[in-house]
Amino acid sequence: MVLETRGITKRFGSMYALQDVSLSIRSGEFHALVGENGAGKSTLIKILGGIYPAGGGEIRWRGEPAAISNPRRSMELGIRVIHQDRNLVPSFSAVENVYLGLGYEKRGLRIDWRKMRSRVSLLMDEMGIHVPLETAARDLSPSQRTQVEIIRSMMTQCGLLVLDEPTASLTAEESDQLFAVLKKVRNRGAAVLYVSHRLDEVMALSDRISILRNGRLIDTLEGELKCLSGNTVPGKTGALKNRIISLMTGDPESAGGRRVERSRPFGDCLLEISGLSSRDGLVKDVNLCLRSGEILGLFGLGGSGRTETLECIYGIREKAGGLIRLLGKNYPRPSARMSLNRGMALISEDRRGRGLIPVLSVKENTVISVLNRYSRLGYMDDRAQEQDTLKQIGALSIKTSGPLQRVEELSGGNQQKVVFAKALMSSPRVILCDDPTQAVDIKTRQEIHVLLRELAEQGSGVIFVSPDLRELLEAADTIQIISRGRSGKRFENGGIGAEEVLSLCYAD
Numbered sequence: 433m434v435l436e437t438r439g440i441t442k443r444f445g446s447m448y449a450l451q452d453v454s455l456s457i458r459s460g461e462f463h464a465l466v467g468e469n470g471a472g473k474s475t476l477i478k479i480l481g482g483i484y485p486a487g488g489g490e491i492r493w494r495g496e497p498a499a500i501s502n503p504r505r506s507m508e509l510g511i512r513v514i515h516q517d518r519n520l521v522p523s524f525s526a527v528e529n530v531y532l533g534l535g536y537e538k539r540g541l542r543i544d545w546r547k548m549r550s551r552v553s554l555l556m557d558e559m560g561i562h563v564p565l566e567t568a569a570r571d572l573s574p575s576q577r578t579q580v581e582i583i584r585s586m587m588t589q590c591g592l593l594v595l596d597e598p599t600a601s602l603t604a605e606e607s608d609q610l611f612a613v614l615k616k617v618r619n620r621g622a623a624v625l626y627v628s629h630r631l632d633e634v635m636a637l638s639d640r641i642s643i644l645r646n647g648r649l650i651d652t653l654e655g656e657l658k659c660l661s662g663n664t665v666p667g668k669t670g671a672l673k674n675r676i677i678s679l680m681t682g683d684p685e686s687a688g689g690r691r692v693e694r695s696r697p698f699g700d701c702l703l704e705i706s707g708l709s710s711r712d713g714l715v716k717d718v719n720l721c722l723r724s725g726e727i728l729g730l731f732g733l734g735g736s737g738r739t740e741t742l743e744c745i746y747g748i749r750e751k752a753g754g755l756i757r758l759l760g761k762n763y764p765r766p767s768a769r770m771s772l773n774r775g776m777a778l779i780s781e782d783r784r785g786r787g788l789i790p791v792l793s794v795k796e797n798t799v800i801s802v803l804n805r806y807s808r809l810g811y812m813d814d815r816a817q818e819q820d821t822l823k824q825i826g827a828l829s830i831k832t833s834g835p836l837q838r839v840e841e842l843s844g845g846n847q848q849k850v851v852f853a854k855a856l857m858s859s860p861r862v863i864l865c866d867d868p869t870q871a872v873d874i875k876t877r878q879e880i881h882v883l884l885r886e887l888a889e890q891g892s893g894v895i896f897v898s899p900d901l902r903e904l905l906e907a908a909d910t911i912q913i914i915s916r917g918r919s920g921k922r923f924e925n926g927g928i929g930a931e932e933v934l935s936l937c938y939a940d
């Protein structure tokens with residue numbers, strides 16, 4: 433046993449985030465931790481990483497009691513944690529980030545950059561990772577950022593690598609790469625504990641799966657997974673998945689994976705894009721049309737320009753050329769403020785960078801873009817703001833102590849719901865969503881699909897970007913392929929399989 437927790441408890445105010453959690457991690461195992469949004473996964477991980485002290489209980493490391501009072505102590509034991517919101521310095525290069533907290537290599541009094549670069553690139557080669565060493569972290573893709581953190585973890589002896597949702601915004605291909613790297617981590621003798629909402633991936637890769645619900649450890653599955661290995665009967669995987677979901681939700685009937693059907697024909701074109709390109713060249717030639725009542729799934733592989741296209745339409749990435757018509761009017765120079773006023777909202781992929789202000793409350797974040805609506809003769813109508821926020825909290829079942837709680841205190845998935853609440857406040861006709869269900873649990877994911885469908889039924893149009901093709905096939909009416917900054921084939925989503933769509937992406 434490399435790590436064992438015994439009866440760990442953690443309270444925030446009067447609320448228990450963890451209650452009597454006893455979890456064991458064996459050396460060299462792949463252990464998954466699953467649970468609904470707000471179940472306590474990140475809290476447990478933060479305790480292992482020395483960020484929060486446990487409120488009660490005991491932690492044992494390689495059989496001995498260990499007090500993990502701060503992050504340094506956790507490091508010394510050999511625990512490495514990659515948190516849900518990645519911890520890189522945006523302006524630092526990959527090499528600088530890898531060396532954060534390690535002490536730079538020196539030759540005499542000077543920093544020996546050459547030695548640092550060569551150590552990092554050697555380790556990267558060994559792990560099969562290829563990240564440009566001089567690029568600033570802010571310009572790396574989510575998958576590359578995770579890889580930089582893994583390299584940082586591996587620079588010194590590591591007994592347990594903990595990853596909080598490492599695959600949240602990765603495409604299937606990028607996840608596969610990541611898991612290949614994690615296998616190498618394991619071959620070096622470390623155990624891996626990781627959190628994921630992607631149950632198919634969890635079932636395929638883990639040796640054991642632990643399930644948290646409302647702060648309690650409900651079960652750890654092992655034998656069931658052994659039965660799966662080498663088993664090709666899909667029914668068996670499906671049955672286990674349903675079992676995991678019902679353990680997570682406490683609900684014997686599991687939801688998830690249902691397609692949400694549309695009941696009305698498409699209406700007018702709400703957003704028409706032709707020949708769109710961005711100043712930085714990442715968007716080259718995008719053409720598309722979004723109709724009222726339509727959920728348009730925009731799919732491309734990592735680096736295809738899907739996110740950049742949305743940013744360019746919305747006006748947070750500089751447009752170079754092309755035509756945008758929004759609700760029948762030309763929209764030559766988009767900007768975030770104007771887009772909102774004209775009925776277009778963006779739910780951004782990067783909830784911390786562009787979506788939310790963590791130190792402000794749920795209420796302040798929710799109403800921030802429509803504040804002028806609440807001004808009465810120079811005063812702000814606080815009660816109306818609070819009531820509108822309460823409505824959104826109810827509609828999206830946001831787990832929070834109330835409108836005044838700071839957003840940074842919410843679990844990752846619940847923060848994502850606040851991003852949604854904020855976008856819906858402006859009653860947009862055109863909704864651009866970039867990976868809107870990242871970090872949300874499987875039940876909420878279905879709820880978000882239903883919500884988007886309702887908005888479409890009321891006459892809005894939705895462009896839905898997701899790295900997860902299966903999700904798009906569940907949610908979208910139409911699929912538009914995008915590849916290397918150019919729009920490709922477009923087709924109705926009916927009876928087409930994931931393999932076919934992928935082959936179209938690789939076609940050119």
Ligand SMILES: Nc1ncnc2c1ncn2[C@@H]1O[C@H](COP(=O)(O)OP(=O)(O)OP(=O)(O)O)[C@@H](O)[C@H]1O
Nearest residue numbers: 444449469470471472473474475841842843844845
């Ligand atoms: N600093 C904090 N102050 C107050 N409450 C907190 C704090 N951190 C977490 N919580 C609460 O503890 C509960 C568990 O949160 P945690 O982040 O561990 O959930 P999670 O399982 O990681 O969920 P997700 O899948 O959404 O990331 C939540 O209800 C959250 O609001």
Ligand SMILES: [Mg+2]
Nearest residue numbers: 474516843844
């Ligand atoms: Mg979390």
